[in-house]
Amino acid sequence: MMLRTTTLLVSALVLGLAACADAEQTAKAAYKKSDTPAWQGAANPYGVADWKPSDQAAWEQQLRRRAAGQDEYSRVN
Protein backbone atom coordinates (compact mmCIF):
# COMPACT_ATOMS: atom_id res chain seq x y z
CA MET A 1 0.00 0.00 0.00
CA MET A 2 2.79 2.35 0.99
CA LEU A 3 4.77 1.46 -2.15
CA ARG A 4 1.77 2.04 -4.40
CA THR A 5 1.12 5.47 -2.87
CA THR A 6 4.75 6.45 -3.30
CA THR A 7 4.75 5.27 -6.92
CA LEU A 8 1.59 7.23 -7.62
CA LEU A 9 3.01 10.37 -6.03
CA VAL A 10 6.29 10.10 -7.96
CA SER A 11 4.41 9.49 -11.22
CA ALA A 12 2.17 12.48 -10.59
CA LEU A 13 5.23 14.61 -9.81
CA VAL A 14 7.04 13.53 -12.97
CA LEU A 15 3.97 14.15 -15.12
CA GLY A 16 3.39 17.49 -13.46
CA LEU A 17 6.96 18.66 -14.05
CA ALA A 18 6.81 17.45 -17.63
CA ALA A 19 3.78 19.67 -18.14
CA CYS A 20 5.88 22.64 -17.03
CA ALA A 21 8.23 22.24 -19.99
CA ASP A 22 8.01 25.27 -22.26
CA ALA A 23 7.49 24.88 -25.96
CA GLU A 24 10.05 26.42 -28.32
CA GLN A 25 8.93 29.98 -29.00
CA THR A 26 11.61 31.08 -31.42
CA ALA A 27 10.05 32.36 -34.61
CA LYS A 28 11.28 30.47 -37.63
CA ALA A 29 10.52 31.38 -41.18
CA ALA A 30 8.59 28.65 -42.88
CA TYR A 31 10.46 29.33 -46.07
CA LYS A 32 13.54 31.41 -46.63
CA LYS A 33 15.35 31.64 -49.91
CA SER A 34 19.09 31.25 -49.75
CA ASP A 35 21.04 34.14 -51.17
CA THR A 36 23.70 33.66 -53.81
CA PRO A 37 27.12 34.84 -52.62
CA ALA A 38 28.05 38.16 -54.20
CA TRP A 39 31.39 36.81 -55.43
CA GLN A 40 29.56 34.56 -57.87
CA GLY A 41 28.78 37.62 -59.94
CA ALA A 42 25.68 39.30 -61.32
CA ALA A 43 23.51 38.14 -64.19
CA ASN A 44 23.94 41.38 -66.09
CA PRO A 45 26.64 42.98 -68.25
CA TYR A 46 27.51 45.75 -65.76
CA GLY A 47 30.21 43.93 -63.80
CA VAL A 48 33.67 45.40 -63.42
CA ALA A 49 35.81 44.25 -66.32
CA ASP A 50 39.00 43.36 -64.46
CA TRP A 51 37.39 40.79 -62.20
CA LYS A 52 36.18 37.32 -63.11
CA PRO A 53 32.91 36.15 -61.49
CA SER A 54 32.96 32.95 -59.39
CA ASP A 55 36.49 33.70 -58.16
CA GLN A 56 36.04 34.60 -54.49
CA ALA A 57 39.63 35.67 -53.87
CA ALA A 58 39.61 37.91 -56.95
CA TRP A 59 36.29 39.44 -55.88
CA GLU A 60 37.62 40.21 -52.40
CA GLN A 61 40.76 41.72 -53.91
CA GLN A 62 38.65 43.80 -56.29
CA LEU A 63 36.50 45.17 -53.46
CA ARG A 64 39.54 45.94 -51.32
CA ARG A 65 41.13 47.80 -54.22
CA ARG A 66 37.93 49.66 -54.83
CA ALA A 67 37.58 50.57 -51.14
CA ALA A 68 41.20 51.73 -50.98
CA GLY A 69 40.39 54.05 -53.90
CA GLN A 70 38.31 56.11 -51.49
CA ASP A 71 41.50 57.26 -49.80
CA GLU A 72 42.36 60.50 -51.56
CA TYR A 73 45.70 60.74 -49.72
CA SER A 74 46.92 57.70 -51.61
CA ARG A 75 45.25 58.80 -54.85
CA VAL A 76 46.61 62.35 -54.87
CA ASN A 77 50.06 61.83 -53.39
Place this chain on the structure above:
Amino acid sequence: MARMKFICDAERCIECNGCVTACKAEHDVPWGVNRRRVVTMNDGQPGERSISVACMHCSDAPCMAVCPVDCFYRTDEGVVLHDKDICIGCGYCSYACPFGAPQFPANGTFGLRGKMDKCTFCAGGPEASGSQAENEKYGRNRLAEGKLPACAEMCSTKALLGGDGDVVADIFRTRVLTRGKGSEVWGWGTAYGRPAQGTAPSTQEGTKS
Protein backbone atom coordinates in the same frame (compact mmCIF):
# COMPACT_ATOMS: atom_id res chain seq x y z
CA MET B 1 37.27 39.33 -45.74
CA ALA B 2 36.20 41.57 -42.92
CA ARG B 3 32.64 42.74 -42.52
CA MET B 4 31.26 45.39 -44.83
CA LYS B 5 30.85 48.68 -43.01
CA PHE B 6 29.89 52.31 -43.54
CA ILE B 7 31.46 55.21 -41.72
CA CYS B 8 30.57 58.88 -42.06
CA ASP B 9 33.12 61.56 -41.25
CA ALA B 10 31.16 64.41 -39.68
CA GLU B 11 34.12 66.76 -40.22
CA ARG B 12 33.79 66.32 -43.97
CA CYS B 13 30.08 65.97 -44.63
CA ILE B 14 28.77 69.16 -46.24
CA GLU B 15 25.11 68.11 -46.29
CA CYS B 16 24.98 68.05 -50.08
CA ASN B 17 22.67 65.02 -50.05
CA GLY B 18 24.61 63.51 -52.93
CA CYS B 19 24.52 60.12 -51.15
CA VAL B 20 20.74 60.33 -50.81
CA THR B 21 20.35 61.20 -54.48
CA ALA B 22 22.76 58.47 -55.59
CA CYS B 23 20.85 55.86 -53.59
CA LYS B 24 17.48 57.03 -54.85
CA ALA B 25 18.60 57.01 -58.47
CA GLU B 26 20.55 53.76 -58.32
CA HIS B 27 17.71 51.72 -56.85
CA ASP B 28 14.64 53.58 -58.13
CA VAL B 29 13.53 54.07 -54.54
CA PRO B 30 9.90 55.22 -54.45
CA TRP B 31 8.70 58.59 -53.23
CA GLY B 32 8.50 58.75 -49.44
CA VAL B 33 11.13 56.08 -48.85
CA ASN B 34 14.62 57.19 -47.90
CA ARG B 35 17.09 54.38 -47.51
CA ARG B 36 19.71 56.98 -46.72
CA ARG B 37 19.35 60.51 -45.38
CA VAL B 38 21.54 63.28 -44.03
CA VAL B 39 20.97 64.34 -40.43
CA THR B 40 22.23 67.74 -39.28
CA MET B 41 22.91 68.52 -35.65
CA ASN B 42 22.98 72.06 -34.26
CA ASP B 43 21.69 73.36 -37.57
CA GLY B 44 22.67 76.99 -38.08
CA GLN B 45 24.67 77.08 -34.85
CA PRO B 46 28.44 77.18 -34.44
CA GLY B 47 29.70 73.63 -34.47
CA GLU B 48 27.02 72.42 -36.84
CA ARG B 49 27.68 68.89 -38.05
CA SER B 50 26.01 66.66 -40.61
CA ILE B 51 26.12 62.92 -40.90
CA SER B 52 24.78 60.54 -43.50
CA VAL B 53 22.69 57.78 -41.95
CA ALA B 54 21.33 54.50 -43.30
CA CYS B 55 21.25 50.89 -42.17
CA MET B 56 24.51 50.27 -40.33
CA HIS B 57 24.34 46.51 -40.93
CA CYS B 58 24.75 45.84 -37.21
CA SER B 59 26.70 42.81 -36.04
CA ASP B 60 23.93 42.10 -33.52
CA ALA B 61 21.04 43.62 -35.42
CA PRO B 62 17.96 44.44 -33.30
CA CYS B 63 15.73 44.28 -36.38
CA MET B 64 16.68 40.65 -36.83
CA ALA B 65 15.98 39.97 -33.17
CA VAL B 66 12.46 41.38 -33.14
CA CYS B 67 11.16 40.30 -36.55
CA PRO B 68 8.21 37.98 -35.86
CA VAL B 69 8.47 36.23 -39.23
CA ASP B 70 12.28 36.04 -39.30
CA CYS B 71 12.62 37.64 -42.71
CA PHE B 72 16.15 38.95 -42.09
CA TYR B 73 19.39 37.20 -42.90
CA ARG B 74 23.06 38.14 -42.92
CA THR B 75 25.44 37.50 -45.79
CA ASP B 76 28.99 36.20 -45.40
CA GLU B 77 30.20 39.80 -45.69
CA GLY B 78 28.10 40.90 -42.72
CA VAL B 79 25.43 42.67 -44.77
CA VAL B 80 21.98 42.53 -43.15
CA LEU B 81 19.33 41.84 -45.78
CA HIS B 82 15.68 40.85 -45.73
CA ASP B 83 13.26 38.83 -47.80
CA LYS B 84 10.28 40.91 -48.93
CA ASP B 85 8.32 37.76 -49.74
CA ILE B 86 8.35 36.90 -46.02
CA CYS B 87 8.03 40.44 -44.56
CA ILE B 88 4.53 41.26 -43.35
CA GLY B 89 5.14 44.99 -42.93
CA CYS B 90 4.38 44.99 -39.19
CA GLY B 91 6.91 47.71 -38.40
CA TYR B 92 8.56 46.08 -35.37
CA CYS B 93 11.98 46.48 -36.98
CA SER B 94 11.31 50.18 -37.36
CA TYR B 95 10.76 50.55 -33.61
CA ALA B 96 13.81 48.42 -32.78
CA CYS B 97 16.28 50.12 -35.12
CA PRO B 98 18.25 52.95 -33.42
CA PHE B 99 19.00 54.54 -36.81
CA GLY B 100 15.49 54.63 -38.27
CA ALA B 101 16.71 52.56 -41.20
CA PRO B 102 13.59 50.49 -41.97
CA GLN B 103 11.27 52.41 -44.27
CA PHE B 104 7.71 51.64 -45.28
CA PRO B 105 6.21 52.72 -48.58
CA ALA B 106 2.79 54.26 -48.03
CA ASN B 107 0.14 54.95 -50.60
CA GLY B 108 -3.60 55.27 -51.02
CA THR B 109 -6.09 57.38 -49.10
CA PHE B 110 -5.38 55.69 -45.80
CA GLY B 111 -1.62 55.44 -46.19
CA LEU B 112 -1.55 51.70 -46.64
CA ARG B 113 1.75 50.46 -45.29
CA GLY B 114 3.73 48.19 -47.57
CA LYS B 115 6.59 45.81 -46.98
CA MET B 116 9.70 47.13 -45.33
CA ASP B 117 12.45 48.62 -47.46
CA LYS B 118 15.94 49.51 -46.31
CA CYS B 119 19.54 49.97 -47.38
CA THR B 120 20.93 46.74 -48.82
CA PHE B 121 24.56 47.91 -48.95
CA CYS B 122 23.85 47.64 -52.68
CA ALA B 123 23.74 43.85 -52.26
CA GLY B 124 20.20 43.20 -53.52
CA GLY B 125 18.11 40.43 -52.01
CA PRO B 126 17.59 36.67 -52.09
CA GLU B 127 16.71 36.55 -55.78
CA ALA B 128 19.40 35.73 -58.33
CA SER B 129 22.10 38.43 -58.29
CA GLY B 130 21.60 41.06 -60.96
CA SER B 131 18.25 39.60 -62.07
CA GLN B 132 15.23 41.66 -63.04
CA ALA B 133 13.25 40.26 -60.09
CA GLU B 134 15.94 41.33 -57.64
CA ASN B 135 16.21 44.75 -59.23
CA GLU B 136 12.49 45.41 -58.98
CA LYS B 137 12.28 44.47 -55.30
CA TYR B 138 15.61 45.57 -53.84
CA GLY B 139 17.38 47.66 -56.45
CA ARG B 140 20.74 47.09 -58.00
CA ASN B 141 23.23 44.52 -56.73
CA ARG B 142 26.51 46.40 -57.05
CA LEU B 143 28.47 44.07 -54.79
CA ALA B 144 27.88 41.22 -57.23
CA GLU B 145 29.19 43.52 -59.97
CA GLY B 146 32.42 44.05 -58.05
CA LYS B 147 31.47 47.55 -56.95
CA LEU B 148 30.83 49.31 -53.65
CA PRO B 149 27.63 51.09 -52.52
CA ALA B 150 26.71 53.99 -54.79
CA CYS B 151 26.32 56.44 -51.88
CA ALA B 152 29.91 56.00 -50.71
CA GLU B 153 31.38 55.94 -54.19
CA MET B 154 29.48 59.10 -55.15
CA CYS B 155 30.37 61.09 -52.03
CA SER B 156 32.16 64.21 -53.30
CA THR B 157 34.11 64.94 -50.10
CA LYS B 158 34.64 61.28 -49.26
CA ALA B 159 32.93 61.87 -45.93
CA LEU B 160 31.01 58.66 -46.41
CA LEU B 161 33.23 55.62 -46.72
CA GLY B 162 31.98 52.12 -47.38
CA GLY B 163 33.53 48.73 -47.92
CA ASP B 164 35.69 46.18 -46.14
CA GLY B 165 35.80 47.30 -42.50
CA ASP B 166 39.58 46.92 -42.29
CA VAL B 167 40.21 49.11 -45.35
CA VAL B 168 37.69 51.75 -44.27
CA ALA B 169 39.19 51.88 -40.77
CA ASP B 170 42.68 52.31 -42.23
CA ILE B 171 41.54 55.20 -44.43
CA PHE B 172 39.83 56.93 -41.52
CA ARG B 173 42.80 56.41 -39.18
CA THR B 174 45.23 57.89 -41.72
CA ARG B 175 42.90 60.82 -42.26
CA VAL B 176 42.55 61.64 -38.58
CA LEU B 177 46.28 61.34 -37.96
CA THR B 178 47.02 63.61 -40.94
CA ARG B 179 44.54 66.36 -40.22
CA GLY B 180 44.75 66.35 -36.44
CA LYS B 181 41.79 67.05 -34.27
CA GLY B 182 39.66 69.92 -32.94
CA SER B 183 40.76 73.32 -34.26
CA GLU B 184 43.59 71.68 -36.22
CA VAL B 185 40.99 70.33 -38.61
CA TRP B 186 39.92 73.74 -39.82
CA GLY B 187 41.56 76.91 -41.08
CA TRP B 188 43.85 78.20 -43.75
CA GLY B 189 46.77 75.98 -42.86
CA THR B 190 44.71 72.83 -43.17
CA ALA B 191 43.32 73.85 -46.52
CA TYR B 192 46.44 75.27 -48.16
CA GLY B 193 49.33 73.83 -46.18
CA ARG B 194 51.26 74.99 -43.17
CA PRO B 195 54.67 76.73 -43.29
CA ALA B 196 57.55 74.29 -42.89
CA GLN B 197 59.12 74.01 -39.44
CA GLY B 198 61.86 76.59 -38.80
CA THR B 199 60.89 78.99 -41.59
CA ALA B 200 59.59 82.47 -41.00
CA PRO B 201 55.84 82.87 -41.26
CA SER B 202 54.71 84.17 -44.62
CA THR B 203 53.77 87.86 -44.80
CA GLN B 204 51.87 87.46 -48.02
CA GLU B 205 48.65 89.41 -48.02
CA GLY B 206 45.65 87.33 -47.12
CA THR B 207 47.62 84.66 -45.30
CA LYS B 208 45.93 83.47 -42.16
CA SER B 209 46.86 80.94 -39.56
